[in-house]
Amino acid sequence: MADEITEQDMANAIRALAMDAVQKANSGHPGMPMGMADVATVLFNRFLKFDPAEPGWADRDRFVLSAGHGSMLLYSLLHLTGYEAVTLDQLRNFRQLGSLTPGHPEYGHTPGVETTTGPLGQGLTTAVGMALGERLLNARFGDLVDHRTYVIAGDGCLMEGISHEAISLAGHLRLGKLIVLWDDNEITIDGGTDLSVSDNQGDRFAAQGWHVQRVDGHDPEAIAVAIELAQASEEPSLIACRTVIGYGAPNKQGTSATHGAPLGDAEIAAARETLGWPYPPFEIPQPIRKLWLKAGRKGARARAAWEKALGEAPAATRTAFEAALSGKLPAAFAEQMAAYKAELAAKAPRVATRKASQMALEVINGAIVETVGGSADLTGSNNTKTSQTLPVTADDFSGRYIYYGVREHGMAAVMNGLALHGGVIPYGGTFLVFTDYARPAIRLSALMGLRVIYVMTHDSIGLGEDGPTHQPVEHLAALRAIPNLAVYRPADAMETAECWEAALQSDSMPSVIALSRQDLTAYRTEVPTENLCARGAYELRAADGDAKVTLIASGSEVELVCEARDRLQQAGIPTRVVSMPSWEAFERQSDAYRRDTLRPDTLRIAVEAATMLGWERYVGDTGVTIGMTAFGASAPYKELYNHFGLTVEAIVEAAKSRLG
Ligand SMILES: Cc1ncc(C[n+]2csc(CCOP(=O)(O)OP(=O)(O)O)c2C)c(N)n1
Ligand SMILES: [Mg+2]
Numbered sequence: 001m002a003d004e005i006t007e008q009d010m011a012n013a014i015r016a017l018a019m020d021a022v023q024k025a026n027s028g029h030p031g032m033p034m035g036m037a038d039v040a041t042v043l044f045n046r047f048l049k050f051d052p053a054e055p056g057w058a059d060r061d062r063f064v065l066s067a068g069h070g071s072m073l074l075y076s077l078l079h080l081t082g083y084e085a086v087t088l089d090q091l092r093n094f095r096q097l098g099s100l101t102p103g104h105p106e107y108g109h110t111p112g113v114e115t116t117t118g119p120l121g122q123g124l125t126t127a128v129g130m131a132l133g134e135r136l137l138n139a140r141f142g143d144l145v146d147h148r149t150y151v152i153a154g155d156g157c158l159m160e161g162i163s164h165e166a167i168s169l170a171g172h173l174r175l176g177k178l179i180v181l182w183d184d185n186e187i188t189i190d191g192g193t194d195l196s197v198s199d200n201q202g203d204r205f206a207a208q209g210w211h212v213q214r215v216d217g218h219d220p221e222a223i224a225v226a227i228e229l230a231q232a233s234e235e236p237s238l239i240a241c242r243t244v245i246g247y248g249a250p251n252k253q254g255t256s257a258t259h260g261a262p263l264g265d266a267e268i269a270a271a272r273e274t275l276g277w278p279y280p281p282f283e284i285p286q287p288i289r290k291l292w293l294k295a296g297r298k299g300a301r302a303r304a305a306w307e308k309a310l311g312e313a314p315a316a317t318r319t320a321f322e323a324a325l326s327g328k329l330p331a332a333f334a335e336q337m338a339a340y341k342a343e344l345a346a347k348a349p350r351v352a353t354r355k356a357s358q359m360a361l362e363v364i365n366g367a368i369v370e371t372v373g374g375s376a377d378l379t380g381s382n383n384t385k386t387s388q389t390l391p392v393t394a395d396d397f398s399g400r401y402i403y404y405g406v407r408e409h410g411m412a413a414v415m416n417g418l419a420l421h422g423g424v425i426p427y428g429g430t431f432l433v434f435t436d437y438a439r440p441a442i443r444l445s446a447l448m449g450l451r452v453i454y455v456m457t458h459d460s461i462g463l464g465e466d467g468p469t470h471q472p473v474e475h476l477a478a479l480r481a482i483p484n485l486a487v488y489r490p491a492d493a494m495e496t497a498e499c500w501e502a503a504l505q506s507d508s509m510p511s512v513i514a515l516s517r518q519d520l521t522a523y524r525t526e527v528p529t530e531n532l533c534a535r536g537a538y539e540l541r542a543a544d545g546d547a548k549v550t551l552i553a554s555g556s557e558v559e560l561v562c563e564a565r566d567r568l569q570q571a572g573i574p575t576r577v578v579s580m581p582s583w584e585a586f587e588r589q590s591d592a593y594r595r596d597t598l599r600p601d602t603l604r605i606a607v608e609a610a611t612m613l614g615w616e617r618y619v620g621d622t623g624v625t626i627g628m629t630a631f632g633a634s635a636p637y638k639e640l641y642n643h644f645g646l647t648v649e650a651i652v653e654a655a656k657s658r659l660g
Contacts, residue, residue, distance in 0.1 A: 005287050007045060007220045011037035012275045013080060013284050013292065015248050018072035019271060020281040021094040023262045028095060028103065031245040031258030032070030036152060036183050039241050042223040044077055044295055049147060051299040052082040055111040058325055058422065059306050061147045062114050062130045066123025067154035067183060068104040069260065075101045078112040081296030085111050088282055107420065107448045115420050116448050119440055121160030122413055124180065127151045128170045129417015131178035136372060137423045139397035141321050144310060151180045155193050158182065158201055165410025170236045171209030174394040178236040179227065185245040187256050205238040217241030248275040324370050324423040327507050333367040337501055341528055344494050348522035354457040354515040356493035358383035360500045365389055368425065372418060374402035375429040376411045382429030382457045408434050412441030419450040429455035432514050433472040435479060445510035446485040452510040453503050459489065459514040460609035461644065462556050467634030477613040479512050486584045489514040490533065491558035494524035495581055498533035502585065516556045518637055523562060536586025537578050537597050541565055545574035549655050550599045552578045552606040552618055557646065561607055564651035573655060603658050609646055624654045
């Protein structure tokens with residue numbers, strides 16, 4: 001048998017595993033793996049540079065299954081090529097609790113899965129970030145970083161709006177080592193794509209600077225030729241692979257019936273007949289298995305050669321490369337931040353926190369060469385650029401600043417790709433209100449536990465005249481609701497430095513740093529002995545006397561509560577102030593610390609220029625929340641604070657009336 005085995009047989013192994021695993025799980029998506037089995041076989045068998053023995057090899061090609069519902073395609077490939085952890089039993093346990101084979105691929109869960117996919121379009125855009133990461137590191141380390149990024153995307157990925165941002169940015173930056181294999185099967189869940197889309201995708205990609213080819217996705221030689229041409233292209237490549245969804249299932253193929261449901265025993269039996277695959281479920285004949293394992297071993301030599309090259313590289317290069325890939329912050333960073341904070345304590349600058357963020361970044365970018373900044377066309381407002389960060393262009397990837405353009409969603413997903421690629425620490429800015437435009441990718445940063453830092457300025461009605469379209473109200477609450485996402489809202493320059501430091505130190509969590517447009521008084525004027533913001537909340541002002549009231553605020557409203565505290569003290573009501581830049585960090589503190597900070601024995605009043613949803617937990621049943629209950633308005637910001645009742649007087653009055 002060995003001599004006659006073809007890639008068609010190898011592809012049929014994927015088809016069989018996919019239809020059998022979906023049938024056993026009684027849920028899942030057999031159509032896409034069966035349709036793209038030939039394309040994937042050619043890619044993994046002939047082209048992809050990878051080594052199942054070392055899934056983390058830094059110079060491996062990246063493979064992203066953007067059409068994440070086709071997860072059985074990826075799991076079959078990982079199993080067949082020899083990723084040890086992905087056993088046949090794991091395939092048998094497809095979609096079961098605790099298995100390595102969840103419904104959609106999850107990064108950090110299954111070796112060989114490069115990114116979490118399932119929300120259509122995210123994988124494609126994340127892959128743009130990976131391809132960009134490759135170029136950035138290549139500019140720093142030369143041939144040590146020289147790999148490609150391959151994507152399998154479906155009709156759905158290309159319909160999603162984010163695909164426009166992804167394709168446009170990749171074309172603009174001429175990411176020639178990015179190759180997208182489009183599963184052009186003309187089917188989505190509702191039926192034929194003609195129900196909902198008439199785009200000429202080839203023309204669309206070409207118009208955005210891509211190299212475009214069309215092939216029969218069931219013709220291995222045609223696929224191979226197309227991949228070779230794509231590899232040679234200096235532009236990113238789209239290969240439209242015309243396929244039949246559910247290929248091999250004689251009665252259902254070519255229809256949406258194969259998209260997301262088990263084929264059923266009868267159709268599976270018929271498919272076995274059609275494909276010439278007489279073997280029982282989950283059984284792969286040895287000769288076919290051998291060929292697949294051979295495909296999995298072919299990268300070992302390339303990896304050995306790469307490791308040798310790394311070993312022979314100049315010591316300084318090797319050290320820098322390993323330091324970059326480790327993701328650890330350099331020792332000098334803490335010292336330089338300490339010096340900067342001492343300077344802040346002495347100078348007590350009254351600046352907007354967005355400005356303070358830039359001041360901190362000037363130190364950070366000087367100390368950490370891995371940071372790569374950017375903004376979605378608001379560089380001068382977000383203050384994300386510093387003296388060290390020169391622009392990244394299609395002709396020169398040695399810079400550290402990305403002009404993401406007006407593409408918030410794309411920026412966030414690209415930053416995920418940069419973080420996943422490794423070797424860089426991405427941060428990027430827009431207005432806090434537009435986190436809504438980036439939210440699906442922010443959610444994935446959190447789900448994957450990636451160190452991506454979102455610099456979100458203009459964080460409240462405090463931005464003033466631009467009005468309610470630009471004034472976030474519900475955004476802090478919405479972001480705080482995302483698990484594993486640290487949301488920071490610093491109150492002054494010192495807190496901003498501390499929040500940046502905490503964000504950089506959390507290497508398995510993304511952070512949002514919400515920053516003011518308006519200038520804020522410096523309240524932290526002592527040289528800190530610990531990072532108080534990393535505690536989430538802390539006592540900023542003690543009460544004179546036995547505290548009756550605790551005023552809690554974040555960001556710009558700390559100013560209000562500090563003034564209110566002084567008035568209450570003058571009125572004979574001992575009052576303390578708690579600054580609370582991060583709920584998430586606070587929740588991680590000990591019970592004792594939280595109790596001592598919140599002081600439930602006092603009247604607690606929380607103030608924030610945002611919806612107060614959730615603050616009840618910190619003020620208790622008898623406490624008071626003062627915030628926004630409606631959208632903002634267009635006016636100078638001080639007038640807005642008065643108009644919406646966010647005033648020192650309102651806070652003082654609330655305390656007095658409650659204390660009777
Ligand atoms: C953002 C998003 N919206 C909707 C879905 C639900 N969904 C999963 S697959 C799919 C259809 C995708 O069609 P296509 O990419 O052509 O996949 P095929 O049916 O060809 O496998 C949809 C709507 C999703 N996963 N993500
Ligand atoms: Mg489709």
